[in-house]
Amino acid sequence: xxxxxxxxxxxxVQEGDSTNFTCSFxxxxxxxxxxxRWETAKSPEALFVMTLNGDEKKKGRISATLNTKExxxxxxxxxxxxxxxxxxxxxxxxxxxSYGKLTFGQGTILTVHP
Amino acid sequence: SAVISQKPSRDICQRGTSxxxxxxxxxxxxxxxxxxxxxxxxxxxxxxxxxxSEATYESGFVIDKFPISRPNLTFSTxxxxxxxxxxxxxxxxxxxxxxxxxxxxxxRLTVV
Numbered sequence: 001x002x003x004x005x006x007x008x009x010x011x012x013v014q015e016g017d018s019t020n021f022t023c024s025f026x027x028x029x030x031x032x033x034x035x036x037r038w039e040t041a042k043s044p045e046a047l048f049v050m051t052l053n054g055d056e057k058k059k060g061r062i063s064a065t066l067n068t069k070e071x072x073x074x075x076x077x078x079x080x081x082x083x084x085x086x087x088x089x090x091x092x093x094x095x096x097x098s099y100g101k102l103t104f105g106q107g108t109i110l111t112v113h114p
Numbered sequence: 115s116a117v118i119s120q121k122p123s124r125d126i127c128q129r130g131t132s133x134x135x136x137x138x139x140x141x142x143x144x145x146x147x148x149x150x151x152x153x154x155x156x157x158x159x160x161x162x163x164x165x166x167s168e169a170t171y172e173s174g175f176v177i178d179k180f181p182i183s184r185p186n187l188t189f190s191t192x193x194x195x196x197x198x199x200x201x202x203x204x205x206x207x208x209x210x211x212x213x214x215x216x217x218x219x220x221x222r223l224t225v226v
Binding site: 034042049101104105 | 215219
């Protein structure tokens with residue numbers, strides 16, 4: 001059973017604060033690490049797909065880093081806005097016979113207060 | 115990326131009954147995935163559905179409880195059979211595309 005863990009479980013920040021979350025995953029049989037943003041009653045929205053150790057990706061105020069050797073990824077949000085409030089999910093994509101299947105963390109619930 | 119239409123978006127069902135969830139994709143895809151998120155838990159893969167063959171179920175999930183149909187390359191259904199309150203969850207379908215994975219908007223099921 002693969003273990004993908006996210007921390008913290010929930011986070012409350014003030015508008016304008018910068019914040020970050022952690023995703024830890026198995027360091028073996030790694031294929032890709034996905035980050036999603038999920039708002040209630042909507043589809044999870046893909047933020048990043050990361051495949052290479054040392055990858056850094058950026059999309060507006062959101063960025064992510066990847067360390068496959070030690071099995072962790074960080075997601076950063078700079079200058080949080082109320083519309084950033086959502087659940088942020090990471091998902092581990094394994095290779096080999098498990099290719100195509102994602103194992104998700106429990107998510108980090110972010111609330112940004114005006 | 116592809117667009118997935120999933121319905122119903124929510125339902126409240128009596129225990130012992132069954133609910134069928136549908137996902138329609140606007141393009142042809144080989145594999146479709148069905149996930150469940152129970153309250154306070156992670157999104158968990160139920161099964162992988164390929165067109166023209168039986169779905170492959172993950173450990174802890176069986177075909178009698180979660181029968182899946184995949185009649186063509188754009189459509190799939192998941193049935194939650196003989197429901198109990200423990201089946202109250204969000205159910206999501208997903209496909210793999212150029213951006214990684216695209217999800218339906220989910221079905222929020224409450225079993226009473």
